[in-house]
Amino acid sequence: MRLVFAGSPSAAVPSLTALAASDHEVVAVVTRDDTPQGRRRVLTATPVALEAERLGLPVVKTRRITEEVAERIADLDADLGVVVAFGALLREPVLSAPRLGWVNLHFSLLPRWRGAAPVQRALMAGDESTGAVVFQLVPELDAGDLLGTLERPLDGTETAGALLDELAASGAVLLGDVVDGLAAGTAEPVAQVGEVTLAPKLVLDDGALDLSSTADDVVDRWRGTTPEPGAHLPLGDARLKVLELRAAPAADDAAADGAAGDDPLPPGRIALRGRRLLVGTGTAPLELVRVQPPGKKPMSGADWSRGLPSAEDVLLTEPTAVTTTTDEEAPA
Structure with a gap:
């Protein structure tokens, strides 16, 4: 034809x-x-x-x-x-x-x-x-x-x-x-059957991760917005791009339960566990495997957190005044 x-x-x-x-x-x-x-x-x-x-x-x-x-x-x-x-x-x-x-x-x-x-x-x-x-x-x-x-x-x-x-x-x-x-002449058309759902084009805000949601919901949104328009978390008045995200291993998950006294890791709070950077969600913690801070190159989540003056004070849930390091202090 x-x-x-x-x-x-x-x-x-x-x-x-x-x-x-x-x-x-x-x-x-x-x-x-x-x-x-x-x-x-x-x-x-x-x-x-x-x-x-x-x-x-x-x-x-x-x-x-x-x-x-x-x-x-x-x-x-x-x-x-x-x-x-x-x-x-x-x-x-x-x-x-x-x-x-x-x-x-x-x-x-x-x-x-x-x-x-x-x-x-x-x-x-x-x-x-x-x-x-x-x-x-x-x-x-x-x-x-x-x-x-x-x-x-x-x-x-x-x-x-x-x-x-x-x-x-x-x-x-x-x-x-x-x-x-x-x-x-052998094709046989079949009518569509089932509930109609719509899939509008994504915009930048669709990549915003809500850490008050369940860990599964956060991961699903990250999956659906990677690589475009890109998943991200609020970091002061800017965005921390989340390039790779996954569920925390069981041992890290258990360790995070005590990251803030007797309470589990709160939504948005980060904690460094060895070489892993964990972040709290509405249920279980997740590992921020690879991130890209504003104006910087991609890096591991652990390296990014080590460059912060007080990582334990960072809350990635809403715009807050978060102090980050200078270019000289940050890891390459």
């Missing part, structure tokens, strides 16, 4: 690569405009645009589907449109332009987690499984019939970045099978 592909981030690249290597013909790739990146704000093409150029495929760059872009898509005379995280809504007449319409690879088990951040929201909610689906695109958000599904159990250790990379690869295989099925 003649395919038109729409996608932008790195999660869409495996699908484009697989379709370009298949028996089908990718006649054009639609992707987002170049955007300023980095401190110098250099205009940078999307990962999909870069892959399309490597493959020698025609590229259409746009911020949204304008009338002009819609006409260009219609002129392609495509059999099928394929969407993987394009970043803009497709509406009529674009939806009806390809002979078989459009299919969308989505990284959740629809109807759970419809929206822009399904992988992140699944981890933040502590879901026991997730996966990917390919569905027929319709005007309503992520509501079309399912054409293929894969499920992936979760063990509580995955971060959003690693899981999305994994699903991007396995989802590309699923997408290829669905496209083959549509070409052969």
Whole structure:
């Protein structure tokens, strides 16, 4: 079949690569405009645009589907449109332009987690499984019939970045099978069944860790916001980035129970136990394995705490006046 592909981030690249290597013909790739990146704000093409150029495929760059872009898509005379995280809504007449319409690879088990951040929201909610689906695109958000599904159990250790990379690869295989099925006329659509939940795009505040919550809830939020938009804790008027977090080993957990007299380690209070930096939550302590203080390079939690003048006074639960060391006093 003649395919038109729409996608932008790195999660869409495996699908484009697989379709370009298949028996089908990718006649054009639609992707987002170049955007300023980095401190110098250099205009940078999307990962999909870069892959399309490597493959020698025609590229259409746009911020949204304008009338002009819609006409260009219609002129392609495509059999099928394929969407993987394009970043803009497709509406009529674009939806009806390809002979078989459009299919969308989505990284959740629809109807759970419809929206822009399904992988992140699944981890933040502590879901026991997730996966990917390919569905027929319709005007309503992520509501079309399912054409293929894969499920992936979760063990509580995955971060959003690693899981999305994994699903991007396995989802590309699923997408290829669905496209083959549509070409052969064997694909069988199935209506979505179950409770609808929404997965809106994450913002910086979604990465704020609430240490008054249970340890499991804190870890789940950290997992869902790592690496983007990034998990963090309040440190005075700034933020302490939490790059790696995990449950405290049993021995450290027991030691933390006596960290403040006869009381367990209070939420937000830190305590150095050997080479481990523990922080209290609403239930059990957690280990701050790797952090990044404001204006500093990433470092172990233990090294960061040793550079504080009085680590036992640090309370990472709300903005407070916390005195930190100078660059000369801090560990490298």
